[in-house]
Amino acid sequence: MLIRLVCLILLLAAGVAQAAPRAELWERWTAHDPKSAQTIDHGAWEAFLTRYLRIGADGIHGVAYGLVTPADRRALDAYIDGLSRLPISSYSRPEQMAYWINLYNALLVRVVLGHYPIASVRAIGASTKPGISGPWQEKRLEIEGTPVSLGDIEHRILRPIWRDPRIHYALSCAAVGCPNLQPEPFQADRLERQLSQAAMAYINDPRCIETDDDRLVVSSIYRWYQDDFGGSDLDVINHLMAYAEPGLAMDLQHFDRIAGDDFEWRLNDATP
Secondary structure, three states: OHHHHHHHHHHHHHHHHHOOOOOOOOHHHOOOOOOOOOOOOOHHHHHHHHHHEEEOOOOOEEEOHHHOOHHHHHHHHHHHHHHHOOOHHHOOHHHHHHHHHHHHHHHHHHHHHHHOOOOEHHHOOOOOOOOOOOOOOOEEEEEOOEEEEHHHHHHHHHHHHHOOOOHHHHOOOOEOOOOOOOOOOOOHHHHHHHHHHHHHHHHOOOOOEEEEOOEEEEEOHHHHOHHHHOOOHHHHHHHHHHHOOHHHHHHHOOOOOOOEEEOOOEEOEOOO
C-alpha cells in the first residue's frame, strides 16, 4: 500500500511539473496598424549575440554568460528598456512578432545574468503553482503601462495571436534542450525564412528526435505543446516530416505514434 501511494504521488508530481500553460489570448495586445511603416532597430541585440553566442562542435548554441562585461550588461539593459518604451500597439504585425521574440530572448538572457552562476534556468524564481519553477511568471517589464512577464509574451501574446508552431523554435528557454538561440535577431522582413530555418535546425538535431527500432522519442516540447502542432502524435510526426532532411523524413514515415519524450534543462552556458 505504501509503495503504491508513493508511486501515485510521483506520477501526480511529474504530471504537474511537465504541464505547460495553454495559449490564452490577451486581447490587450491584439491592436496593430497594418499600414505602419515603422521599423525597430535590433542592432544592440545583434551586437550582444556576436560577442557572446558560441556555437559548439555539437551544434548547440551557448551563451558565454560568465564573460559578459559590465558595459555590455548595461547595453543589454538599454536595449530592453528601449523596447519597453515603444508604443508597440501602433506597429505592423511582422514588426510586432519580431519585437516580442527578440524581447523574450534578450530579457531571459538578462534574467540569467542576474542570477549567474546557476546550473539551470529552473533554479530562478519561485512559483505560486506546485511543480512549476523558473523565471516565467514574474512581471519583469512595463510595456505601454502594462506589467508583462516572460510567460505572458510566450503564452498570451505570441502563441495565441500568431498561432504559428514555429514560434517554439524562435524562443530559447536558456536550456540545452531548447531550440538554439539564433545568432541574429529576428527581423520583420525576414521572419518567414528565419522561422523555417530555426525549425529545420532543431528538428534535424539529435536533441529533437531519436529513433530506436520501433520507438520514436521526441523533445518534450512536442508533448507540452502538442495542440500547437495539431493535437495528436500523428500531427506532430507530420509536422516533423515537413522540416526533416530526406533521410530523417523517410525514417519518420514508419511511425504513427510517439513512444516517449525527453528534455535537457541544463543551462546553455558556453563560459569556458
